[in-house]
Amino acid sequence: xxxxxxxxxxxxxxxxxxxxxxxxxxxxxxxxxxxxxxxxxxxxxxxxxxxxxxxxxxxxxxxxxxxxxxxxxxxxxxxxxxxxxxxxxxxxxxxxxxxxxxxxxxxxxxxxxxxxxxxxxxxxxxxxxxxxxxxxxxxxxxxxxxxxxxxxxxxxxxxxxxxxxxxxxxxxxxxxxxxxxxxxxxxxxxxxxxxxxxxxxxxxxxxxxxxxxxxxxxxxxxxxxxxxxxxxxxxxxxxxxxxxxxxxxxxxxxxxxxxxxxxxxxxxxxxxxxxxxxxxxxxxxxxxxxxxxxxxxxxxxxxxxxxxxxxxxxxxxxxxxxxxxxxxxxxxxxxxxxxxxxxxxxxxxxxxxxxxxxxxxxxxxxxxxxxxxxxxxxxxxxxxxxxxxxxxxxxxxxxxxxxxxxxxxxxxxxxxxxxxxxxxxxxxxxxxxxxxxxxxxxxxxxxxxxxxxxxxxxxxxxxxxxxxxxxxxxxxxxxxxxxxxxxxxxxxxxxxxxxxxxxxxxxxxxxxxxxxxxxxxxxxxxxxxxxxxxxxxxxxxxxxxxx
DNA sequence: AGAAGCGGCGCC
DNA sequence: AAAGGGCGCCGCTTCT
Numbered sequence: 001x002x003x004x005x006x007x008x009x010x011x012x013x014x015x016x017x018x019x020x021x022x023x024x025x026x027x028x029x030x031x032x033x034x035x036x037x038x039x040x041x042x043x044x045x046x047x048x049x050x051x052x053x054x055x056x057x058x059x060x061x062x063x064x065x066x067x068x069x070x071x072x073x074x075x076x077x078x079x080x081x082x083x084x085x086x087x088x089x090x091x092x093x094x095x096x097x098x099x100x101x102x103x104x105x106x107x108x109x110x111x112x113x114x115x116x117x118x119x120x121x122x123x124x125x126x127x128x129x130x131x132x133x134x135x136x137x138x139x140x141x142x143x144x145x146x147x148x149x150x151x152x153x154x155x156x157x158x159x160x161x162x163x164x165x166x167x168x169x170x171x172x173x174x175x176x177x178x179x180x181x182x183x184x185x186x187x188x189x190x191x192x193x194x195x196x197x198x199x200x201x202x203x204x205x206x207x208x209x210x211x212x213x214x215x216x217x218x219x220x221x222x223x224x225x226x227x228x229x230x231x232x233x234x235x236x237x238x239x240x241x242x243x244x245x246x247x248x249x250x251x252x253x254x255x256x257x258x259x260x261x262x263x264x265x266x267x268x269x270x271x272x273x274x275x276x277x278x279x280x281x282x283x284x285x286x287x288x289x290x291x292x293x294x295x296x297x298x299x300x301x302x303x304x305x306x307x308x309x310x311x312x313x314x315x316x317x318x319x320x321x322x323x324x325x326x327x328x329x330x331x332x333x334x335x336x337x338x339x340x341x342x343x344x345x346x347x348x349x350x351x352x353x354x355x356x357x358x359x360x361x362x363x364x365x366x367x368x369x370x371x372x373x374x375x376x377x378x379x380x381x382x383x384x385x386x387x388x389x390x391x392x393x394x395x396x397x398x399x400x401x402x403x404x405x406x407x408x409x410x411x412x413x414x415x416x417x418x419x420x421x422x423x424x425x426x427x428x429x430x431x432x433x434x435x436x437x438x439x440x441x442x443x444x445x446x447x448x449x450x451x452x453x454x455x456x457x458x459x460x461x462x463x464x465x466x467x468x469x470x471x472x473x474x475x476x477x478x479x480x481x482x483x484x485x486x487x488x489x490x491x492x493x494x495x496x497x498x499x500x501x502x503x504x505x506x507x508x509x510x511x512x513x514x515x516x517x518x519x520x521x522x523x524x525x526x527x528x529x530x531x532x533x534x535x536x537x538x539x540x541x542x543x544x545x546x547x
Numbered sequence: 548a549g550a551a552g553c554g555g556c557g558c559c
Numbered sequence: 560a561a562a563g564g565g566c567g568c569c570g571c572t573t574c575t
Contacts, residue, residue, distance in 0.1 A: 306558040379563035462564035495559040
């Protein structure tokens with residue numbers, strides 16, 4: 001069963017049952033408490049909820065204690081459908097345009113709409129909804145229009161489930177111990193200072209750096225200042241990047257590197273971050289499902305997907321609870337094996353450490369070289385020894401390497417590529433087409449043209465692998481959230497790893513659910529493939545103890 | 548004064 | 560040892 005749902009002010013709302021084809025299956029109903037209406041419908045029918053935007057509709061329901069099983073997110077779906085038609089939209093433009101179509105208020109943060117945004121979005125034959133259309137009717141109409149590409153069905157369902165997971169993660173929050181975080185900061189920086197006031201340890205390092213440059217003024221926070229300071233000493237450096245500085249023999253280098261590391265901690269995850277993002281022992285970032293073109297999640301605020309390893313010490317389970325940390329090991333090369341059907345690579349995937357097996361097979365047991373070769377194939381690396389290593393890989397695994405090289409070629413020619421579940425790469429810009437349009441008057445293809453083509457080829461090469469891996473994790477999340485024990489909560493997700501917070505006695509059940517979800521995700525994407533996708537799942541008290 | 552771009556670095 | 564793909568976010572600098 002389907003139920004379309006429109007929230008209204010003060011926790012009220014309206015809903016309407018729909019048939020599977022999106023036609024009305026009952027009258028429109030009004031509820032003064034939307035949450036109780038949803039709860040009772042959920043108990044009775046476990047419907048698939050049709051709503052405009054999970055990130056708007058679901059959090060208030062969660063806050064009222066209501067969890068739902070399934071949904072269909074019209075925003076996310078429309079983005080997938082448009083992308084598949086080669087009509088990508090910026091998320092903000094899409095949100096504004098869909099809101100307009102649905103006669104809903106536009107998101108508050110949407111600025112002036114650009115002129116060239118289409119006002120009619122839906123389907124090959126755009127539907128223009130009159131301004132006075134009932135919102136429930138509009139939802140149903142859009143839902144029906146969104147059945148236009150059945151090939152995307154699984155992706156849409158997985159994406160919508162991901163949106164439920166994202167809202168639930170924000171709701172539960174990642175356990176975060178402020179006292180532990182503060183202790184780390186104190187150890188690395190010294191006592192807390194007011195915002196903008198350089199902590200003692202950083203000031204001491206800055207003084208040391210200035211001494212090393214003969215007392216001349218230098219701002220270690222400004223890369224240009226660092227480059228100038230070295231130039232005064234007769235040392236030319238192209239930039240102030242860490243790996244550049246590391247190669248220099250100069251007394252300022254050590255304190256500079258030390259300063260950079262600690263300053264980064266102060267600025268990105270210092271006391272200001274703690275005040276802004278951690279409350280009542282929980283870190284609650286906003287996750288942006290589908291925020292990356294490849295289908296990976298992004299986050300908004302709090303740099304949720306860039307938590308430094310050091311700070312994971314502050315992620316501690318509640319008393320009597322534990323964190324089950326699980327990651328899909330070496331996910332992307334396994335995805336490539338399954339996508340390409342390369343039998344030899346599939347055999348290599350039989351090993352828990354894929355790179356060791358690859359090294360044994362083709363690289364004289366040299367694991368680092370095997371890894372460089374594989375990463376170069378997936379990322380389009382060319383520098384250093386990548387070329388020869390890739391040649392070895394191509395000879396031994398022609399199907400796998402051929403798969404990514406075909407994707408690269410498609411990109412270089414300006415064609416779109418698709419992930420396993422049908423997420424589609426954006427088209428290159430008009431400027432790109434202009435630049436790569438062909439030979440100039442003299443018949444030469446300019447180097448900037450070739451470079452632009454290669455750059456886009458690297459993007460599409462990686463897109464098929466990174467995006468299909470995102471397909472796989474979306475399927476995993478969707479399956480997992482309905483398999484976990486009732487008290488076990490998904491509290492973190494980062495590309496290929498999840499954290500589950502649960503009572504200790506539920507840890508084994510959570511681990512089993514994760515393993516089962518991994519198997520199911522593999523089956524949903526690839527059917528009865530023999531590629532192995534091992535999940536490492538371990539119960540820990542502290543996130544830093546995983547791996 | 549505020550926006551935009553850049554360099555840099557955290558994560559996968 | 561870095562590089563090759565994807566991000567978010569900071570401070571600094573330059574532009575408007």
